[in-house]
């Protein structure tokens with residue numbers, strides 16, 4: 391199976407119903423607009439969609455299946471996850487997987503990620519079973535630390551399956567995976583690193599563009615106030631390349647060799663993401679952005695929020 395070379399990925403976490411959209415992002419986007427975004431993605435050559443069972447309170451992956459059928463898009467690449475939470479525990483991978491297949495109207499998943507590092511060995515064994523049946527084309531892990539990634543690589547290696555990728559939280563203001571050696575390890579081992587929330591759920595967008603408020607944005611506001619210096623640098627870099635501020639955050643990741651997953655609901659967002667992934671920033675610009683990001687001392691919850699579901703190591 392050839393490795394899927396991802397340039398950028400469309401995140402579907404904010405697809406869903408009216409109340410969900412308003413609570414999360416302050417606005418609801420009509421299905422017709424999301425379908426237009428999918429058409430734009432095809433135009434731009436962005437074919438990968440990232441889903442999970444609970445995105446949009448269970449609605450997002452169903453929407454993807456329906457819309458792909460309506461738009462005759464049987465060539466999209468689906469990145470789905472096994473989320474070992476609530477009633478989905480050890481022994482439940484197949485049940486969850488089959489539900490995903492039914493939602494997206496497919497008989498295989500291109501990339502299947504273990505969403506959290508719990509019961510790693512058992513869950514990966516269950517995924518290996520599906521891989522050997524040809525139902526999963528690539529296996530990845532998400533929200534894993536370096537030690538857990540090495541364990542996953544060894545387990546898969548014994549079954550002669552390469553670890554496709556690591557999908558973790560990473561952005562201009564959350565770069566710990568670079569500092570602690572994860573990115574270097576991925577590069578050395580030919581493992582893709584996909585970054586979720588490269589726009590920090592809207593914090594790394596243009597502060598001059600006003601959007602509708604939401605409970606989520608209310609919690610972000612104090613952090614955004616710490617980021618004026620970073621916004622100044624992002625605006626200057628954006629101006630130099632004739633791009634937007636969020637494109638600077640996306641391009642920053644792409645210039646690190648990281649695959650940005652960005653929550654897109656509108657055609658312009660998809661177009662901007664595709665363009666940003668091709669923009670070359672200079673080493674001076676990258677340095678200035680990092681310096682301003684470090685100075686901002688904004689804190690985000692990131693993947694730490696998920697560690698509460700992971701049993702502590704003894």
Ligand SMILES: NC(=O)c1ccc[n+]([C@@H]2O[C@H](COP(=O)([O-])OP(=O)(O)OC[C@H]3O[C@@H](n4cnc5c(N)ncnc54)[C@H](OP(=O)(O)O)[C@@H]3O)[C@@H](O)[C@H]2O)c1
Nearest residue numbers: 401402403415440586587588589590591592652653659662
């Ligand atoms: N593996 C994991 O554990 C995990 C965890 C979280 C997320 N993810 C994946 O990562 C994806 C991305 O994360 P996310 O969706 O939470 O947040 P995100 O991509 O960091 O940010 C989404 C926000 O940015 C805005 N936006 C997107 N493109 C824009 C553009 N070009 N210009 C201005 N604003 C723009 C969106 O606006 P609108 O409000 O207008 O849509 C939305 O408010 C998710 O959808 C999901 O697929 C994975």
